Amino acid sequence: MTHEALRELLPAYALDALTAEEAREVRAHLETCDRCPGELALLQETATRLAGAPVQVPPPPQLREQILAAVRPQPSVVTIPRGWAIGLAAAAAAVIVVAALTAARFGQQVAQLQQRIAAQEQVLAILAGPTAQTSVLAGSIEAGVKFVYDRTRGQGALVVTDLQDPGRQSVYQLWLVAGAVPESAGVFRPAPGRPLVIPVRADFTRYQAVAISIERAPFGAAQPTTTPILVGRI
Ligand SMILES: [Zn+2]
Known part of the structure; x- marks a missing residue:
């Protein structure tokens, strides 16, 4: 797999969500790539914050409201204890970072795909010509x-x-x-x-x-x- 293809797997690798074989490929690539290890470190830090934040402790119903409240800097709305508010805000920020990274990757992939298709169409157009x-x-x-x-x-x-x-x-x-x-x-x-x-x-x-x-x-x-x-x- 290419650097680009393997870079796509880094978020899942950081979250330990790859198959054993995919994880092996990522590890092998990390040995030879000078860019991916840095990116992985960043993602792992985010994943650790996600896992370490107290989000997993309380049951879900009010959780969304709590995260939103914690993210908005309005003291009157934040009714949860201060330590928790910081933990939830960090978790919410981590989720946003992962979502933004994923969206950026997806945009890049679409642009690359469009370029490839345009180049291949050009070849077809050439081949279709009588000369x-x-x-x-x-x-x-x-x-x-x-x-x-x-x-x-x-x-x-x-x-x-x-x-x-x-x-x-x-x-x-x-x-x-x-x-x-x-x-x-x-x-x-x-x-x-x-x-x-x-x-x-x-x-x-x-x-x-x-x-x-x-x-x-x-x-x-x-x-x-x-x-x-x-x-x-x-
Ligand atoms: Zn790489």
Whole structure:
């Protein structure tokens, strides 16, 4: 699973609500990720406050009113003991934090999904055109990488269905090759478990090939510094 996918599991992990297998995957990811441990610490602190707050002690009927009363800074409304009021306010705040985090994640996921769909629709539009062409990239590694393009419309896209992770220090860089001169068309990392579509707009009549090399993360290079691992004629 990717960092994004595993990050989605962190709130549930903090609340101990994952299956044993999911929890194992999260633990394995935490060892290698430099962002998730910090986020988890924050969530665990929240979860601990949730669990430690005296919310679980009284039975529910008046609880909602008590939490609302505790959150509103109106002394006349807060009739529960002061220590409790603080505990309930912390619990209510924790619930709000978790809800806000979840909503933010969901919004991000929707935006990412929309981007992916838009990119895939673009590929379909290219392929549906009568002048569409496809070039399968081949080279020194086993991979599922195609370049679909339409010379007359100047639209193309790299479609990556199978490509190993280049490692944390590296990215893949796409090149459009005119004669012997490679021009960068951007860098990318494969997305494990799902296809990656990278739209490319260019005057494809100028180029004879597309190539992919491994370059330094995160920005790649101005010119290839390694031999391309995959090449396709266009
Ligand atoms: Zn991560």
